[in-house]
Amino acid sequence: YFRSLVDQFEVQLQQFRQQIEELENHLTTQSSGSHITPQDLTLAMQKLYQTFVAQAAQLQSVHENVKILKHQYLSYRRAFLEDSTDIFESKRASNRKWESAPRVTTGPAPFSSVPNAAAVAMAATLTQQQQPTPGLTAFKF
Numbered sequence: 001y002f003r004s005l006v007d008q009f010e011v012q013l014q015q016f017r018q019q020i021e022e023l024e025n026h027l028t029t030q031s032s033g034s035h036i037t038p039q040d041l042t043l044a045m046q047k048l049y050q051t052f053v054a055q056a057a058q059l060q061s062v063h064e065n066v067k068i069l070k071h072q073y074l075s076y077r078r079a080f081l082e083d084s085t086d087i088f089e090s091k092r093a094s095n096r097k098w099e100s101a102p103r104v105t106t107g108p109a110p111f112s113s114v115p116n117a118a119a120v121a122m123a124a125t126l127t128q129q130q131q132p133t134p135g136l137t138a139f140k141f
Contacts, residue, residue, distance in 0.1 A: 070088060077083045 074086060
C-alpha cells in the first residue's frame, strides 16, 4: 500500500515539476515583451487536445470500472440476497425516455429582448473609442 502511495506521489511531483517549468517559461516569455506567434497558438491547441484526449482516456477507464462494479453488485445481490431485480434499470428507463422524446427545434429566443445594462455600457464605450476624436487628424509620415 505504502509503495503504491509513494509511486503516486512521485508521479504527482513530476507533473507538478513540469507545470512549474511551463509556468516559468510562460512568465519569462511575458516579461520579455514578445508577442504570441501562430506557432505558439498551434502548440497551445495541440497541448489542449492532448489534455482532452488524456482526460477522455481516464474517464473511459473509470466508466469501465463502474460498469464492472455494477455487474459485481448485481451478482452479489443475486447470490447472497437472492434478489434478481436490476436496481439500475429504473435509471436506464428514465434515460431512454428522455432520449426518445422528440426534440423541439423552434421556440423563443434563449435570451430576453431586454439588453443587459452592463453590455450596453460596454458597447457604448467601445463605439466611443473607435470613433475618431473631432478636431484631431491623423498625419502620415
